[in-house]
Amino acid sequence: MQQTKRAxxxxxxxxxxxxxxxxxAGGSGTDGGGDAAACAPADGDVTLEFTSWIPxxxxxVATWNEQNPDIQVEVQTGPNGNSGxxxxxxxxxxxxxxxxxxxxxxxALSSFRVQDGLENLAAxxxxxAAEADFIPWTWGQVTLGSSDGVYGVPQDSGPMALFYxxxxxxxxxxxxxxxxxxxxxxAVKVREAGGxxxxxxxxxxxxxxxxxxxAGGDWFTNDGDAWTVDLTGEQSTxxxxxxxxxxxxxxxxxxxxxxxxxxxxxxxxxxxSWNSAVWGANSIASGAPDTAGNxxxxxxxxxxxxxxxxxxxxxxxxxxxxxxEHVYEAAKFALWLNxxxxxxxxxxxxxxxxxxxxxxxxxxSLQEGVEFYGGQKIYDVFAEAAExxxxxxxxxxxxxxxxxxxxxxxQSAVTGQGTLLxxxxxxxxxxxxxxxxxxxxxxx
Amino acid sequence: MSLLTRTAGATPDDFAPTRRRGPRESMLSRGxxxxxxxxxxxxxxxxxxxxxxxxxxxRGDLLTTPALWFADWNFFQNVGDLITYNDGIYLRWLLNxxxxxxxxxxxxxxxxxxxxxxxxxxxxxxRETFFNIVLGGVLVPATAxxxxxxxxxxxxxxxxxxxxxxxPSIVSPFGVYLSRIYAASSVPDELIEAGRIDGAGxxxxxxxxxxxxxxxxxxxxxxxxxxxxxxNFFLPLIMLRSQELFPVTFGLYGWNTxxxxxxxxxxxxxxxxxxxxxxLIIAFLLLQRFWxxxxxxxSVK
Numbered sequence: 001m002q003q004t005k006r007a008x009x010x011x012x013x014x015x016x017x018x019x020x021x022x023x024x025a026g027g028s029g030t031d032g033g034g035d036a037a038a039c040a041p042a043d044g045d046v047t048l049e050f051t052s053w054i055p056x057x058x059x060x061v062a063t064w065n066e067q068n069p070d071i072q073v074e075v076q077t078g079p080n081g082n083s084g085x086x087x088x089x090x091x092x093x094x095x096x097x098x099x100x101x102x103x104x105x106x107x108a109l110s111s112f113r114v115q116d117g118l119e120n121l122a123a124x125x126x127x128x129a130a131e132a133d134f135i136p137w138t139w140g141q142v143t144l145g146s147s148d149g150v151y152g153v154p155q156d157s158g159p160m161a162l163f164y165x166x167x168x169x170x171x172x173x174x175x176x177x178x179x180x181x182x183x184x185x186x187a188v189k190v191r192e193a194g195g196x197x198x199x200x201x202x203x204x205x206x207x208x209x210x211x212x213x214x215a216g217g218d219w220f221t222n223d224g225d226a227w228t229v230d231l232t233g234e235q236s237t238x239x240x241x242x243x244x245x246x247x248x249x250x251x252x253x254x255x256x257x258x259x260x261x262x263x264x265x266x267x268x269x270x271x272x273s274w275n276s277a278v279w280g281a282n283s284i285a286s287g288a289p290d291t292a293g294n295x296x297x298x299x300x301x302x303x304x305x306x307x308x309x310x311x312x313x314x315x316x317x318x319x320x321x322x323x324x325e326h327v328y329e330a331a332k333f334a335l336w337l338n339x340x341x342x343x344x345x346x347x348x349x350x351x352x353x354x355x356x357x358x359x360x361x362x363x364x365s366l367q368e369g370v371e372f373y374g375g376q377k378i379y380d381v382f383a384e385a386a387e388x389x390x391x392x393x394x395x396x397x398x399x400x401x402x403x404x405x406x407x408x409x410x411q412s413a414v415t416g417q418g419t420l421l422x423x424x425x426x427x428x429x430x431x432x433x434x435x436x437x438x439x440x441x442x443x444x
Numbered sequence: 445m446s447l448l449t450r451t452a453g454a455t456p457d458d459f460a461p462t463r464r465r466g467p468r469e470s471m472l473s474r475g476x477x478x479x480x481x482x483x484x485x486x487x488x489x490x491x492x493x494x495x496x497x498x499x500x501x502x503r504g505d506l507l508t509t510p511a512l513w514f515a516d517w518n519f520f521q522n523v524g525d526l527i528t529y530n531d532g533i534y535l536r537w538l539l540n541x542x543x544x545x546x547x548x549x550x551x552x553x554x555x556x557x558x559x560x561x562x563x564x565x566x567x568x569x570x571r572e573t574f575f576n577i578v579l580g581g582v583l584v585p586a587t588a589x590x591x592x593x594x595x596x597x598x599x600x601x602x603x604x605x606x607x608x609x610x611x612p613s614i615v616s617p618f619g620v621y622l623s624r625i626y627a628a629s630s631v632p633d634e635l636i637e638a639g640r641i642d643g644a645g646x647x648x649x650x651x652x653x654x655x656x657x658x659x660x661x662x663x664x665x666x667x668x669x670x671x672x673x674x675x676n677f678f679l680p681l682i683m684l685r686s687q688e689l690f691p692v693t694f695g696l697y698g699w700n701t702x703x704x705x706x707x708x709x710x711x712x713x714x715x716x717x718x719x720x721x722x723x724l725i726i727a728f729l730l731l732q733r734f735w736x737x738x739x740x741x742x743s744v745k
Binding site for chain 2: 263
């Protein structure tokens with residue numbers, strides 16, 4: 001008796017769920033008009049959902065909402081992409097209720113593309129026409145190496161340069177290195193003076209990738225059919241061997257990045273420089289408050305004297321998710337958010353976002369001297385670096401796994417087991433097998 | 445519990461008989477247990493102490509002064525900054541947490557109490573099977589259910605709502621288990637019979653008679669569930685997208701992932717974490733009275 005009742009109850013619950021599911025699916029199917037490849041304006045008023053974790057983004061969006069009563073944008077937030085929001089995007093895509101727009105860092109964009117989670121904005125004229133406004137390499141990041149696809153609007157970039165303790169370098173008579181060779185010589189002198197020239201981070205593979213990027217290496221290439229994985233190419237090997245030497249000779253510290261020890265190493269003057277991205281300016285200012293006024297920024301050391309090449313670390317785009325019913329409006333908003341002066345200024349003020357447009361680099365807020373860096377106009381250095389980043393560097397579709405594998409290998413290398421190069425070799429193999437396991441074609 | 449109270453209330457008299465029987469055991473075991481307790485007390489209290497100290501410092505002092513002692517007293521300044529940052533979103537999160545945990549734990553306790561009571565006091569077919577299934581539920585980690593729940597809630601458009609976090613929280617298999625065990629031993633069948641003879645319905649008997657006898661178990665279920673919901677992190681992470689709905693744990697986590705860009709968030713996260721444990725401490729202090737009294741009553745009887 002009881003059992004029958006329960007069975008009936010379960011059945012009713014299931015049926016309800018199914019019916020609701022049917023409604024939901026039917027609803028979105030008719031409104032969406034198939035795959036909506038075209039980029040056409042909607043008839044009436046539109047409300048867009050936009051997920052981003054940038055602090056203060058609400059205020060920027062509020063400005064848009066005031067100016068565009070017919071295209072209202074609702075902001076939704078969450079933690080940093082890799083700390084949970086990407087995972088959510090994937091489940092939302094799975095459930096068919098992804099927001100219209102989402103913030104996606106460049107290195108994750110391929111993963112979403114491969115899962116068919118992004119609308120191709122190449123259908124939107126305004127987007128295609130905007131290519132010239134962006135720093136060339138950031139555009140390369142959103143086309144993912146294809147000629148007929150645009151999978152997001154570049155938002156910010158992370159050109160790299162050398163932060164260094166101007167006071168300590170001067171006191172010890174060490175020249176600011178302009179090549180990696182000089183950097184190593186300086187490292188020896190710094191070690192003699194009792195410090196470390198820099199900290200080699202094993203957890204954040206993005207920095208290392210930035211070094212490889214600067215050296216002209218390509219970890220991934222995609223010819224439209226298949227992915228080529230090349231973690232152990234000539235340039236990667238050069239970079240890995242270089243840092244391996246520094247590690248072997250105990251010339252660099254190896255604190256885990258962004259921990260208290262790491263902050264302390266910088267704050268106490270144990271570590272003297274950091275080749276990092278533009279946003280690193282804040283990391284130092286917040287992590288090493290006692291050293292205010294003693295830092296300066298110089299262009300990254302080069303592999304050959306006289307070269308002008310920069311790496312990049314970080315940066316993100318705003319993408320339109322598959323299934324959005326308002327691609328046109330979404331694209332319009334994304335473009336405004338990342339190209340208009342008022343939005344870029346607001347983003348820079350609220351979250352230190354470093355714009356991806358060439359015009360954005362001359363924002364008034366980026367022309368001022370920074371007190372923490374002795375009044376130096378540090379953004380001039382980064383603006384120059386931004387123009388020197390190789391536009392062809394592409395991220396693979398399984399970066400999470402690649403990062404994890406390289407990081408594991410690097411961690412053992414730092415403790416004396418294996419080398420950085422061996423770490424890259426094993427990550428190369430596991431990346432290929434991960435791609436194959438997900439049926440993503442790999443070129444031999 | 446009994447060990448704790450005995451040791452705490454120990455007087456020299458208590459040890460007199462023991463000493464006659466065997467002094468070695470008493471000295472050694474007492475010393476050892478004190479040591480273990482001392483170590484664990486420190487283990488649990490030092491992080492809270494650190495958190496408190498860190499909340500009183502400004503950003504510069506945080507890294508440069510000793511971690512376990514005060515520098516300049518900046519606590520109220522920090523709290524002020526925290527609750528005004530981003531239009532006071534922190535207070536909103538705190539209220540949300542109280543809502544999720546308070547309402548969720550209350551409903552969970554009622555449901556689990558009734559369910560456990562029914563399992564203990566009524567005989568029906570499939571009772572053991574049902575109970576075993578509930579017991580199985582204890583073994584399934586909440587994390588494993590979050591994603592399926594998300595897909596389910598998506599179908600009925602309940603994601604990113606208050607309900608998305610509240611509804612799953614009112615299920616407590618452990619609560620059902622505890623309620624059943626406790627009801628079986630503490631609610632005499634005679635009392636229920638007496639209630640029936642006096643003409644009270646089953647529901648009335650439950651709420652007027654049985655609930656009182658089951659109080660210690662129910663308070664335990666409430667506390668457990670309150671803490672579980674308060675600390676639940678994965679479910680809000682999966683379900684929620686509007687920060688007006690975030691519970692405090694998830695909100696602070698979000699801030700913590702943005703430290704690279706917004707340095708002042710470091711202080712807010714610390715002060716915010718410290719303040720967020722205060723409601724838990726209050727709940728515990730208020731409720732443990734019932735808890736202990738109840739357990740005591742049970743044992744005397």
